[in-house]
Amino acid sequence: MQVVDIAKCISCRLCAFDCPAYAIEMTLNPAAEKYKYYPVVDFGKCVFCYQCVRVCPTQAYVTSNMYNLASFAREKIIKDVLKKDIES
Ligand code: SF4
Ligand code: SF4
Secondary structure (H helix, E strand, O other): OEEEOOOOOOOOOHHHHHOOOOOEEEEEOOOOOOOOEEEEEEOOOOOOOOHHHHHOOOOOEEEOOOOOOOOOOHHHOEEOOEHHHHHO
């Protein structure tokens, strides 16, 4: 699955515009000083085409080796995963 490096994201929304499954929602990060919106993926809709990774102009969206997304509850599939979360 893909994860966002929030430090590199410039809130341009290209990833959300380009997503063929409408799986990305730009979400407010109140703690951000400049770029206040970042993408959150609904992995219940995502088809893993990685167009969001390709289109990102700052390489803020990157692939990862995380794969365990399954859940019996649909609302738990929506992941707000940041790159810094999987590195710590
Ligand atoms: S991998 Fe494809 S379907 Fe999934 S969020 Fe990115 S652009 Fe959308
Ligand atoms: S395309 Fe990249 S920089 Fe633009 S909003 Fe998406 S993750 Fe952020």
